[in-house]
Structures are given as C-alpha cells and as structure tokens.
Amino acid sequence: MRQRIIINVTPQEARVALLENDTLAEIHIERAQQRSIAGNIYKGKVVRVLPGMQAAFVDIGLEKAGFIHASDLFGGPLPTGLFEDEEQDDTASDDIVDGEGSTEDQPAAEARRQRSGRQRRDRPPAYTPLEERIKKNQEILVQVAKESIGTKGPRLTSHISLPGRHLVYMPTVRHIGVSRRIADPKERKRLRDIVHELQPPDGGFIIRTACEGLTKKEIQDDMKFLLKLWGGIAKRQEERAAPTLLHDDMDISMRVIRDLFSLDVHEVVADSAQDCERIKEFISTFQPRAASRVKLYDRPEPIFDHYNIEAQIAKALDRRVYLKSGGHIVIDHTEALTAIDVNTGRFVGKKDQEETMLQTNLEAAKVVVEQLRLRNIGGMIIIDFIDMERAANRNKVTETFREALKRDKTRTSMRKINELGLVQMTRKRTRESLQRQLCDPCPYCSGKGTIRSVSTIASEILRQVRKQAALHEAARTILIKAHPEVITFLYDEEGERLDDLERVLNMRLIFRATSGVHHEQYEVGAATVSQQVA
Secondary structure (H helix, E strand, O other): OOEEEEEEEOOOEEEEEEEEOOEEEEEEEEEOOEOOOOOOEEEEEEEEEEHHHOEEEEEOOOOOOEEEEHHHOOOOOOOOOOOOOOOOOOOOOOOOEOOOOOEOOHHHHHHHHHHOOOOOOOOOOOOOOHHHHOOOOOEEEEEEEEOOEOOEOOEEEOOOOEEOOOEEEEOOOOOEEEOOOOOOHHHHHHHHHHHHHHOOOOOEEEEOHHHOOOOHHHHHHHHHHHHHHHHHHHHHHHHOOOOEEEEOOOOHHHHHHHHHOOOOEEEEEEOOHHHHHHHHHHHHOOOHHHHHHEEEOOOOOOHHHHOOHHHHHHHOOOOEEEOOOOOEEEEEEOOOOEEEEEEOOOOOOOOOHHHHHHHHHHHHHHHHHHHHHHHOOOEEEEEEOOOOOOHHHHHHHHHHHHHHHOOOOOOEEEOOOOOOOEEEEEEOOOOOOHHHHHOOOOOOOOOOOOOOOHHHHHHHHHHHHHHHHHHOOOOOEEEEEEOHHHHHHHHHHOHHHHHHHHHHHOOEEEEEEOOOOOOOOEEEEEOOHHHHHO
8 A cells, every 4th residue: 555644834734644545544733823742741730639530630831730540640550552553462451452453352352361361350450549649739740641632631641651763661660562563473572582681770662563673773772762862851850840841742743754654655745845854854863765755845736735635634524424335424423422324325236135235334344444543533432334134244344344443553442243233442532533623613503513493493482472472461562583584484384373373462473584693593572662663
C-alpha cells in the first residue's frame, strides 16, 4: 500500500493528512490557539482530593484543572503507555486486545492467558488509597495522557513516558516492553537483550515498532537522547515552582513524522519550506537516505485541494457513508457511545438474502474501521450489522473486522458479533474526534438534531389559547405571535377549528407572523387595545 504524508501549514493551523493509495486515512489538526497538550509534562499542584472517586484534580497552569485517577498515580499498577501502537507484552492485563490491534472474545483470551501461565487477575493489586498518597497543595510531576474533551479537563498520569523514534523511556518504572507489531520471536529477543544490556539503573523502555532491524549503536543513540531529555526535565522540576510546564511535546507535524513515518511512506509533501527543512533534518537522524522522500510543494493550487483532501474531510463529517455495493452505514454520536448502523440500501444482491446481507456486512466491516480512524472516534462503540442467521457468516464478519483493525494503531477491544448482529467495542480516546474539532452544536436545534414539528407547535399554541382565555376571562381578544410557517399552518389546516374556538371562548383570535424568531418560539396572551388596533 502506497502511503503519503501531506502537510499544510498556515499561521492559524497545521494539518497533516495520511493518504493510503490516495485515500484519506487519518487527518491531524492543530490550531495555533488550541495547541495540543497531550504528552506535555507539568509540575502541578493538587487542588482537590476525592477519596470517594479515588481521584484528584491537579492545577497545571491551564484554564481547566487536570484529572488524575488512583490507577495513574505513583503506587498504582503499571501504565499501559501513551503510545497507541506500543503494548507492554510482558505485563498482565485484563484487556482483550491481542497482537497489533486484533482482538479475541473473552473465553479465548482467558484460555490463551492460562496456557501461557498468566492467570487473569480478578482484582487489581492492593495499594495504598489515593488520599494517603497525595494531599491538597502537594506538588507532583504529571503528564497529559488525554486532551481536554468537551467540558472535561485533561486526563493526567504520573507514569511519565518520553517517546523517541525507536524507544519510549519510562523513568518511573523498571520495565522493558516490546511492541506487539514486531512479530518475529528472534528479533524480539535480540532487541530486548540489547536494551537490557544498555538499560540505566533507573527507568524502563518500550521498544517501538520502528526499532525492528536496528543496530545496537542506533538503539544506544536513541536511548542517550531520551536520557538527556529526561535529565533536563528533572532539573527544571527542581528549579521551578508549580504549576509550570516542564516539557512541551513536538508540534503536530513532527509528531506525525515521528510516529507514522516508515518504509511504507514513499513521500512526505509539505507546503512550508521551514517545515520541509525541519522534517528532512529530523528524518536524517534515523534514516539518512529517506530524507530525499521529503518534498516541498510550491504550486499555486492549495496542497489539500491538489491531493483531493478537502473534499474527503468534508465527507468525513457526513452522518451517512455510502458503500460501493449500494449499501450504507449511518454514524450517530451520543454522550455515552457512538452507534453505527449498517444497511443494504440499494444493494439487492445476486443470490439469496443471506448472501446479500453477508456481502454488505463484509464491506461495511472494512469501511467502519476506516471511518473510526479517519474520524478519530473513541470510547464505547456499538456496530449494528445486518442480522445473519448462519453462525459461519457471523464469524466471517468478525474475522474481517479483526483483520481491518490491524491497520489501526489505536488500542481497541472488541467482542465477536452476536446473534443480533451487534458488535461491542472500545477504542482508546486521547484527543477529540474530528467532528468535535471541526463542528459546533447547531445553534438552532441546540445540538439535538431535530426540532418540534409545525403541527406540534400549532397544537401547543391552541392549548395556550385556552389557558390564557381562562386566566383572562374579561379579555375579548387573544394575540398569538409565532413563526410565519406556524401561522400559515394554523390558517390552512386549523381554520375551521379556529372559528369554533372563537365561538366557544367568545373571544377574537389575532395572529401575527414574526419573522426572524426561532421555529419553536411563540407568544400567547390577552391583547391590549393598542395591539387590537394594530
């Protein structure tokens, strides 16, 4: 698969797109006034401890205080790491993720753990309660694990992770892990032995996927860089008072190059000469020959238009995604989860109904994973595939879905498709989704997606007329102000009933269309003399 990284930089924002065979696979956006803080390291001050939640709020000098859970505080269990494609393969875990993004159902996962001699732990290891480990006004070293999302402040951890190109240094734990994407057992052992030999007295490392095939010297250089970086952070921690920023992670352009650039990326194209030179210099430090793949875009046409990225971003905000077969998927976001519905649409198939449903589900399984990556959808996700009667077909869809997930570096966990066609999964969320980044709730419907119908508003108005008539028995006229469409509906559809209502109430009804008001907004009340004349 041919991959390109396309970088568009302006004074207002930087956008980095990953293309796979000219199709937009991922989009990363960072605006000047909303610079990403994920990975930043702060010296913070505890402002509130919540024993009942085993969590605390920490002032790190930003508008919103950060949130840290007991499991992310020193003295808790080992961290799973901030880096989405790096898993610590020798740490016991209750996660059902297996390999590089693939998953398995719970019984299979349990059996695998038992065969390997690692029993699943029903309870986390005992440790001292959070309120006995930190106190209000205490200064602590923390790293941002997740960006602020919605009204929530950033999620913090005291398990620091510093990413290099080939290694991740963890100064707070004594541990060596290897990326599960490195499949060869001999290579895994070779890399582990090298890192173990070079490992300093304090801290641990995760061997990243990019480390595969490297020499001892190359690994040692990356290790020296990370240790020097940590030394500078530790020194600033001693010198500065909380709350303060101690380490600012790379900007979005460099982070994407650090994490995504590989042999599969045959070209990096940037429209900023400055960024182009920075990227060349950075790539030269670990792949000198690959620096020639970095190119400056200097055509008059905007770079994202030239590569048809703008149109693909616009489509990524649509609720409905069409399949090549004629079917479609519908993506809906709620507070608790994201629901994805699969439909056959115009696709009627060539054989029996079961085969039609299978083919639609198989195509949808791949497209759903593509959309999860592209839209950066995280948290709980429910996929409603089309019901299939045969268990063998359900298994085919599950395997296709698992295989598609291998291309997603973000940590995922899923259950196999059930008899109802439902798949329940989770996807790690470290930053806001594309929809939250680029969209605001509709000011007209307040983000609900719907408004009350004209007939519903008209019925409410007629009920209010009766109520106002009972409250103002001496009044002879009731004035109704509403949206023009509602007034038109009342005249056209309720004309006879309005006449009957005037006779029953012995009152005159005056209707006034008010332009510029909300569709649901109206006023009903007894009319003054001047209003009757007007």
